[in-house]
Amino acid sequence: MGVRDMLSNYLYKRAEKRGWVQDAYNQSIRFGGVFSNDENILSSSDVYELLQDISNQIALADIIVEDSKGNEIENHKALTTLRNPNNYLTGFEFIKLMANSYLLNGEVYPVLDGDQIHLASNVYTELDERLVEHFKIGGTEIPPYMIRHIKNIGSNHLKGVGILDIGKDTLNGVMSAEKVLTDKYSKGGLLAFMLKLDAHINPQNAAQSKFIKAILDQLEGIDDSRTIKMIPLGKGYSIETLKSPIEDDKILAYLNVYKKDLGKFLGVNVETYTALLKSDLEKGMMYLHNKAVKHIMKNFGEHLTILFLGKNSDIKIKFKINILDFVPYSTKTNIGYNIVRTGITSPDNVADMLGFPKQNTPETQAIYISNDLSKIGEKQATDDSLKGGDENSKEKGNEDL
Structure with a gap:
């Protein structure tokens, strides 16, 4: 075992005893790193903004029911449920939550329970020998007619792929870099001092201990950038300011490179999208619609149709956006x-x-x-x-x- 591994294990055990390391299930902080999950990922402003733009377009779309001839059926019972899904979410909130979960986790599970619809979590799925998908929540099997498995399909027929999976390494790096800068400047900058002595520190030397404590008290008393302290030092003593190990330029350069990659995991070229938003807002939103929104709405519509109306229904549930909304x-x-x-x-x-x-x-x-x-x-x-x-x-x- 190398010196680095020994030191790492030692620090880890020390941190564990002091309560710095939480259960891995919660994907918490370890050694100052950040592990992205579907809660703290939204603290990254760039990811949050892109997710908001995509899910808002989907949530603002009109949900309609069409017959086989393309005629809209007004006041259908499915529309009533989708407009008032349950006691704790509005129709807009439900669709927005479904879209965000779909993008982050790669899959989402709407459950229809009578006249209410919910989004289930911690769902275990498996295929039997007849290729029928079974769903269990906490060991309880859910009837297949009550639940749908909406997947952001990749190469796996049973599991979807989300940004937390395909962009995991990039996300963790970006969020760690953001946290370092945020912590640094939220605390007014990292400021530390090093007390240098020409002589050895002797714990039995009461005068020396008293003098060192007085210096430390003065330094720790600096809690404002406008505070000025005069610290008289005796012979053999000097104070030097420690340089922060955090180099802003390097971290910002890293973020400028890798933040753009996050959009690719959502199906959007961030540079193209940003440029369009600056020159023509409507063109930017139309670009987002064609690249990231349109296919999600189709997938949602197909699954909700099966959930509410069955597989053989001639009636379809669709998400409809007025394209003229994106026209200047x-x-x-x-x-x-x-x-x-x-x-x-x-x-x-x-x-x-x-x-x-x-x-x-x-x-x-x-x-x-x-x-x-x-x-x-x-x-x-x-x-x-x-x-x-x-x-x-x-x-x-x-x-x-």
Whole structure:
């Protein structure tokens, strides 16, 4: 065993006795390092922001139910449950939590219990000899019709892959580096002093011990950057400031390189995304939608369809985003202008007047009321009083004309 291993084991046992090392299950701090888990990973601002952008898009999408012909079914019971999933989460919170768990852990387990839906944790899964997936929570088997296993699929058919798995080494390094800098500056910087003596320290020398204690008390009393201490020293004594072993430039350079890699584990090139956000917010969000959001919504929709409606249902649950939300306002204005221009030039007489070619169709040759584009000759199209072919009313209407 090398000297380094002996020292490491010695420090570890000392730390364990002093309560510095917690259970490995909680993935706690050991020797100042940070092990990322689904709770503390959100303390990394860059990861948190990217997760927020992705999960917010998914949570803000409209969940709809469609029949086999693509027609929306309003007020379906599945929508009622998804809008009010349970007693402790709103519909937005539920979908956002499901998306974040999916991205971090690579899989998520929605459980449908009557008119409530929950996200289960600590689920054990296995395939039997007939390739049927079984689910157990705390030793209790959950009926397969009540639960779905939504996976961020990689190369394993039974387990999804999340950023905590595929980006584990990068995450741990980034979070450790962030913690070092955060701790340093949250405590006002690392400041330490070294007391140098030309003579040996003798515990039996009362005068020497008293003098050293007085110096240490003065140094420990410096708790503010504006505090000034005057410490008279005798012959053979000197005080030197210890340089911090933490080199900011090197840590920042490390973070600048490896933080960008975190986005790749979420399916996004951080540099491209950041550049688009700076130049055009809508294009940036559209990039995020196509790269990271769209396929997640499809996966969620397929699993929720099976969970609520069964495998053979013609009715589908889908996540729907209005693409025009990602279109710049100027483009929307142009779209509106083009629609209005097309409407103005639709009647042949107007097109001829404005210099556009006539379409010469029955519809474009008719004279329309601009308010609702109804033919003037078809009075019943704009007059609700004429119902059921009332001849007297028609005759009276003709007399009025």
